[in-house]
Amino acid sequence: MTGRVLAVLASVVLVLSLTAPASAQCIFEQEAYEIAREAYIYAYPLVLMHVSFQQFTNYAEPTGIVTQAPYNQFSHAKAFPPADFKTVVRPNVDTLYSSANLDLGPEPMVLSVPASGRYFMLPLLSLWTDVFAVPGTRTTGPNTARDFLLVGPEWRGKVPSGLEVIRSPTRFAGIGGRTQTNGVADYKNVHKTQAGYRLTPLSAWGKGNYVPPKGKVDPAIDMKTPPPVQIEKIDAATYFARFAAVLKDNPPGSFDYPMIHRLERVGFKQVNVSISMPRRRRSNWHSSAPSRTARRRSPKRPSRPAAKARRAGSTRPVAARTGWTTAIAPASPCAVSAKTCRRTPCIRRFRPIAKAGPSTATAGMFSISLRVGSRRSMPSGR
Numbered sequence: 001m002t003g004r005v006l007a008v009l010a011s012v013v014l015v016l017s018l019t020a021p022a023s024a025q026c027i028f029e030q031e032a033y034e035i036a037r038e039a040y041i042y043a044y045p046l047v048l049m050h051v052s053f054q055q056f057t058n059y060a061e062p063t064g065i066v067t068q069a070p071y072n073q074f075s076h077a078k079a080f081p082p083a084d085f086k087t088v089v090r091p092n093v094d095t096l097y098s099s100a101n102l103d104l105g106p107e108p109m110v111l112s113v114p115a116s117g118r119y120f121m122l123p124l125l126s127l128w129t130d131v132f133a134v135p136g137t138r139t140t141g142p143n144t145a146r147d148f149l150l151v152g153p154e155w156r157g158k159v160p161s162g163l164e165v166i167r168s169p170t171r172f173a174g175i176g177g178r179t180q181t182n183g184v185a186d187y188k189n190v191h192k193t194q195a196g197y198r199l200t201p202l203s204a205w206g207k208g209n210y211v212p213p214k215g216k217v218d219p220a221i222d223m224k225t226p227p228p229v230q231i232e233k234i235d236a237a238t239y240f241a242r243f244a245a246v247l248k249d250n251p252p253g254s255f256d257y258p259m260i261h262r263l264e265r266v267g268f269k270q271v272n273v274s275i276s277m278p279r280r281r282r283s284n285w286h287s288s289a290p291s292r293t294a295r296r297r298s299p300k301r302p303s304r305p306a307a308k309a310r311r312a313g314s315t316r317p318v319a320a321r322t323g324w325t326t327a328i329a330p331a332s333p334c335a336v337s338a339k340t341c342r343r344t345p346c347i348r349r350f351r352p353i354a355k356a357g358p359s360t361a362t363a364g365m366f367s368i369s370l371r372v373g374s375r376r377s378m379p380s381g382r
Helices: 003-018 029-056 184-195 227-233 236-247 257-264 279-284 292-296 304-311 357-361
Strands: 074-076 095-103 109-113 124-126 131-133 146-151 164-167 172-180 198-201 269-278 315-325 349-352 370-373
Touching (some): 029 227, 029 236, 029 257, 095 184, 172 184, 257 269
Antiparallel strands (some): 074 095, 095 172, 124 131, 124 172, 349 370
């Protein structure tokens, strides 16, 4: 294991153990380190694929190179890959690839496959890189045209007749298609089969030939640095913040409970995150004004942290959605140690983080609005 990875793991321990919320169990540093290492590895596929998808889809139109196309559009390889091709570690030399990156959040997509006796397969991968369906001659049969409705994990709409539903476990998914190619002389025939693979938004289904719009190119996305290198350069707080944000629409599988329960022990767990609004706009989110008697009553004196937050322009929760959260702010030296596990634990008090700002209003994603530590060891001047 490289020194870089060890350094990241050390910071992960600080992130996940020293700042664990009060609901986290009392654990020792060595076990916190082990859980942090497992958490980093567990999160890596999801974070890596999310960064990769940002690069893969940052094009105005398909380039003809595998993976390079806007969301929900195929990019068909027209020839065998050259010897220096590295997008796929070991590319086939007897098939032509057809890839697509899907965003099923806005609406479902209809995947159409042609009636062909030629061998083909269209594996569907979740953002966790799990294959959850493989339309193709081996599975759905040869010489049969089919239309599949690809839907996200939360979609519950009406299914048009003639469409078979395939539910993706994550909002983002990928298609790594392959079509049998009998040498260079067979290219032209394969291209005809590839043209039969189509992706159509459900809203455009049955309304004639669909022409996908051009994608929006974001110049802020780093297109040169490989995704693994980008991930190596980010700190642990950013890494787990991104992981928590991506989990919102790309949840763990039902078979991941052992790992999820382990993460909960250091404070990384699913919670209800509040959507907040400025307190001064109170009349907008109360159905009726308070009574005159209620207005005359003196409010209970707030605690010192609450008073400070109110002076800084605090927010009031008005709704909630499910999301993922963990505390990632620098914590006091109140470490997970034997002293922590005495009757009077050092995890006693929550304190607002300076400059938390909009993070507390990000529904269903990631909240860093609380700091954990003892009053005695809380850093001063904050």
